Amino acid sequence: MKFLRNNALSLFFLAIFVAAIIGQSIAGWFDQNEQLTMHGEAPVAFLQFVTSSDFVVDVAENWQSEFLQFFLFIAATIWLVQKGSPESKKPGEQGVESDEEQYVGQYAVADSPTWAKVGGFRGWLYANSLLLVMGVIFLLSWLGQSVAGTVVANEEQAEHGLPAMTWGDYVVSPDFWNRTLQNWQSEFLAVGCMVAFSIYLRQRGSSESKEVGAPHHAGSMAAE
Incomplete structure (x- = not known):
């Protein structure tokens, strides 16, 4: 339990x-x-x-847009801020922060992850592991979508007696980018709304919202 x-x-x-x-x-x-x-x-x-490619392309198409959304959001929140949103750091806190603030190397605590205590490539890899994994999953999903989409497109081409397309032809085709951008725009809209709405709207008890009585200009009273 x-x-x-x-x-x-x-x-x-x-x-x-x-x-x-x-x-x-x-x-x-x-x-x-x-x-x-x-x-x-x-x-x-x-x-x-x-x-089948029909099922794979539909699944991968949605996965890649979701992981792109989080990849960009994680990266953007390092350097960009939105005053009053609990989804953002406070103005003036932009950047990767110091080793002391991040409990890295000599500033690591007793139960810090092992790779947070070491420097060099391992330390860099762990310090950026969330962004890297999200990026890799996005790229693999995008690749899966494009390969499966090529197969589906060529099945449709064959039905109409048209020549087969190469992978390169498909990834620059209007059909591919129409399907891709339909997903991207909805993800970007959802993240943007979450950032902006959370300045003025509340959900009591949710970690994605600041306290009900927190001023609009403040990110979170607990973080002050």
Whole structure:
């Protein structure tokens, strides 16, 4: 029970993620088989669908936009501030901060992570590990989307008697960027709204909101 209580937030989102992707796979499978039946073609098995380029491109398309959102937000909040937002550092605190403020090297405490106590490449790698991992997942998802999207596009090309496209042709095509930018713009809007709305709006008890009685110009009374 202690484990569940201490990790409830992560477990909650893991559970609803699994439920959502299972739901997406089932709904997508039924939808594709309906489309195949309408065109007089044989339906596909569930396993065949979830390993198909059609399913992969839809999943990867959303993943890459989500991880790009967090990659940019993590990077931007190092140097950019929004006065009054709990999603931002206070004006004047821009930058990577000192070793003392970050408990790095000689300023590390007894239970600091081992790599926070060392310098050199390992220390740099750990100090930037969150941004790096988010960036790598974004790039892999983007690559997966582009490769699977090329396969799907070529299936459509073949249906219309058109020549196949190379990967390079597809990633500069209007179809690819139309699908990609549809996701990016919605993610950027959501982050921007979260930053701006949290200046003036509150949610009592949420760590993503400042205290209900905190002034609009203050980030969080607890951080003052």
